[in-house]
Amino acid sequence: MDLQIICFTSIFSLLMFVFIANKILTKKSESSAQNLPPGPLKLPIIGNIHNLIGSLPHHRLRDLSTKYGPLMHLKLGEVSTIVVSSAEYAKEVMKNHDLVFASRPPIQASKIMSYDSLGLAFAPYGDYWRNLRKICTLELLSSKRVQSFQPIRSEEVTNLIKWISSKEGSQINFTKEVFSTISTITSRTAFGKKCKENQKFISIVRDAIKIAGGFDLGDLYPSCRLLQNISGLKPKLEKLHKQADLIMQNIIDEHREVNKSRVNENQGEEVEEDLVDVLLKQDGLNDNSVKAVILDMYGGGSETSATTITWAMAEMIKNPKIMEKVQAEVREVFDKERNPNESDMEKLTYLKYVVKETLRLHPPAAFLLPRECGQACEINGYDIPFKSKVIVNAWAIGRDPNHWDDPERFYPERFIESCVDYKGNNFEFIPFGAGRRMCPGVTFGLVNVEYPLALLMYHFDWKLPNEMKNEDLDMSETFGSAVTRKDDLYLIPVMYHP
Numbered sequence: 210m211d212l213q214i215i216c217f218t219s220i221f222s223l224l225m226f227v228f229i230a231n232k233i234l235t236k237k238s239e240s241s242a243q244n245l246p247p248g249p250l251k252l253p254i255i256g257n258i259h260n261l262i263g264s265l266p267h268h269r270l271r272d273l274s275t276k277y278g279p280l281m282h283l284k285l286g287e288v289s290t291i292v293v294s295s296a297e298y299a300k301e302v303m304k305n306h307d308l309v310f311a312s313r314p315p316i317q318a319s320k321i322m323s324y325d326s327l328g329l330a331f332a333p334y335g336d337y338w339r340n341l342r343k344i345c346t347l348e349l350l351s352s353k354r355v356q357s358f359q360p361i362r363s364e365e366v367t368n369l370i371k372w373i374s375s376k377e378g379s380q381i382n383f384t385k386e387v388f389s390t391i392s393t394i395t396s397r398t399a400f401g402k403k404c405k406e407n408q409k410f411i412s413i414v415r416d417a418i419k420i421a422g423g424f425d426l427g428d429l430y431p432s433c434r435l436l437q438n439i440s441g442l443k444p445k446l447e448k449l450h451k452q453a454d455l456i457m458q459n460i461i462d463e464h465r466e467v468n469k470s471r472v473n474e475n476q477g478e479e480v481e482e483d484l485v486d487v488l489l490k491q492d493g494l495n496d497n498s499v500k501a502v503i504l505d506m507y508g509g510g511s512e513t514s515a516t517t518i519t520w521a522m523a524e525m526i527k528n529p530k531i532m533e534k535v536q537a538e539v540r541e542v543f544d545k546e547r548n549p550n551e552s553d554m555e556k557l558t559y560l561k562y563v564v565k566e567t568l569r570l571h572p573p574a575a576f577l578l579p580r581e582c583g584q585a586c587e588i589n590g591y592d593i594p595f596k597s598k599v600i601v602n603a604w605a606i607g608r609d610p611n612h613w614d615d616p617e618r619f620y621p622e623r624f625i626e627s628c629v630d631y632k633g634n635n636f637e638f639i640p641f642g643a644g645r646r647m648c649p650g651v652t653f654g655l656v657n658v659e660y661p662l663a664l665l666m667y668h669f670d671w672k673l674p675n676e677m678k679n680e681d682l683d684m685s686e687t688f689g690s691a692v693t694r695k696d697d698l699y700l701i702p703v704m705y706h707p
């Protein structure tokens with residue numbers, strides 16, 4: 210505790226020094242915006258950082274929005290920040306002013322890990338981003354491409370089912386096993402079978418995502434290089450970047466070699482392509498861009514999907530009637546078709562409602578990805594300053610009582626008669642975002658959630674360990690690159706014998 214106080218005092222004094230020096234040296238004028246959205250009182254230097262202390266950031270911001278309104282202005286360190294907490298304002302930002310908010314604020318983690326933000330997720334809005342987005346939507350993540358990876362998905366999920374069967378009756382760490390399966394599916398679809406270092410790559414990227422997931426001091430004071438260096442994040446990320454870069458460059462070189470010999474040996478023959486093959490064929494992408502996009506695919510696709518499966522499972526354990534209903538549906542469809550395929554997945558309507566309801570209550574990206582205001586504008590009479598960072602609290606919006614009956618209840622049936630979907634037109638339900646920067650991996654993500662979940666429901670009944678009662682399962686969250694369960698989910702599988 211004493212150490213924490215000393216650290217805080219030192220950082221506070223340093224910040225004070227930096228702030229005064231900055232003011233004297235740059236004589237920056239205050240923002241000219243006159244009518245900012247309401248928000249809590251801002252302290253010198255730290256602005257509203259203190260308002261985020263005490264509970265999880267998405268909870269704190271939701272609580273603050275009930276006091277100051279669904280369009281709030283905060284100052285987080287030096288950064289003017291707009292917080293959106295209602296479907297109506299989300300529509301203003303991501304539809305009515307989509308172009309103004311189509312960029313992302315630069316963040317240190319993406320600069321270091323993604324070759325100065327060469328990936329799709331953090332590239333500034335412009336021609337480079339547009340070209341990448343086209344490649345990702347049409348070539349990498351199209352429904353046809355996602356379907357072509359079904360054999361990989363099937364093989365990895367079968368391995369998971371076999372492993373769980375071997376542990377029948379004993380406790381397994383469900384969170385860990387699901388994460389490992391989804392990561393392997395994502396990295397195999399990206400690299401093919403050629404990569405011997407899949408597991409090492411997975412653990413490097415996981416470490417990078419973990420340490421880059423919160424609010425970084427350097428990003429809160431972008432004008433202060435010193436803080437970026439002392440926050441400790443930079444050297445850690447640089448080390449991980451070097452390791453990831455080496456693995457990815459080897460993979461690219463190997464792909465080039467294999468493709469060269471393929472052209473010589475199998476002229477005209479159809480070959481299975483992985484994402485690296487597809488990227489290497491695109492004009493205008495150098496090796497760093499290819500590596501940055503691969504990092505995006507892996508970073509954007511693994512933790513999000515694995516977290517969704519785990520939350521869905523936890524919610525079903527807590528609500529056994531819902532689990533029984535899913536199992537009945539899956540078992541009816543799969544018992545008829547001995548080898549269920551993609552089209553059988555379409556018959557699992559109730560399971561799809563369960564996934565929707567899971568993403569309503571537990572959007573893995575609680576704040577989506579941040580946007581940046583590219584041009585000073587006005588929303589509902591409020592001035593939004595140029596370069597403000599925009600945070601959309603999708604977690605709060607999914608639980609807004611103005612749009613959802615009994616919002617805290619896990620109730621998949623609410624979607625039966627509803628036309629609310631993931632396409633980014635229903636702003637009360639935006640787990641994949643909306644507008645130009647909406648997630649391009651919706652199809653891939655949903656298949657990676659629904660398919661494993663269906664097989665886990667088909668093959669096993671599930672119990673909690675230590676005679677724990679279903680209703681006692683703790684549903685606390687943590688905030689990081691994704692909103693995950695605070696504690697891993699431990700379960701006991703019991704085989705289903707048709």
Ligand code: HEM
Pocket residue numbers: 329330331342350505506507509510511513514517572573574577578579639640641642643644645646647648649650651653654655658
């Ligand atoms: C359950 C699964 C997933 C969820 C909940 C999810 C959620 C999101 C969200 C909220 C955004 C920000 C959207 C915005 O700013 O409006 C996003 C962006 C993105 N996602 Fe996903 N995602 C998922 C799966 C995937 C998958 C499987 C991939 C790729 C393999 C992927 C790749 C990306 C990329 C590249 C972006 C950045 C797009 C851009 O800035 O243009 N995501 N995702």
